[in-house]
Amino acid sequence: MATPRTLRTRARILDAALDLFERQGYDATTVNQIADAAGITPMTFFRHFPTKDAVLVTDPYDPLIAQAVGAQPADLPPLERTRLGMLAALGDITPTEDATARRRVALVTQSPSLRAAVAIGTEATQEAIVEQLVADGVDPLDAAIAASACLAATTAALLAWGTAPSDVTLADLVHRALAQLALEKP
Known part of the structure; x- marks a missing residue:
């Protein structure tokens, strides 16, 4: 079962990614940009999502x-x-x-x-x-x-x-x- 902290981090990543995808387009957005916007490292991104898609x-x-x-x-x-x-x-x-x-x-x-x-x-x-x-x-x-x-x-x-x-x-x-x-x- 996911912890509240894990759920909050996933939600923050999702929100940051959606904002960037809507502004820049999916293909133009990088995992590093998503991680920066979410206030996490790329490694943390990949702990929550195996790929950008x-x-x-x-x-x-x-x-x-x-x-x-x-x-x-x-x-x-x-x-x-x-x-x-x-x-x-x-x-x-x-x-x-x-x-x-x-x-x-x-x-x-x-x-x-x-x-x-x-x-x-x-x-x-x-x-x-x-x-x-x-x-x-x-x-x-x-x-x-x-x-x-x-x-x-x-x-x-x-x-x-x-x-x-x-x-x-x-x-x-x-x-x-x-x-x-x-x-x-x-």
Whole structure:
């Protein structure tokens, strides 16, 4: 579990990076500039984020999502458990986290090179979901299919959100995307 100091440092790095990326552009910003703006050393930066792109594409939600998937009734099909779990986890995102995520997503949508980093970040989330479902007795292939389908829908919503009007929330778009996968359409 991350300490309060670690969380504060990560938040300071994220804020400094976002400010610099928005002002200078992602490609023109260096790790050294981010570290200077955050009041840390480059070594400290790399203790918190393995790469510059990780600042934009990693998040602390994988365990939360996996736990929310695991909390769904085991008698539901894997796709429905995953879909409902992701919706439940989404309910725990605060307005501040939502605003920070919008800044991150807007930057990612402006840089095609960062889309590959999004795919790598999505793999970690998929692994967490699959591990949870398999631990609950779901066949590994069925678990991977359920996680992939829900994450593909969520990623599409996330990337659309970067250019959506400011009154549209991430929750709005993710609910819409995951509704496409519902067993029973609303």
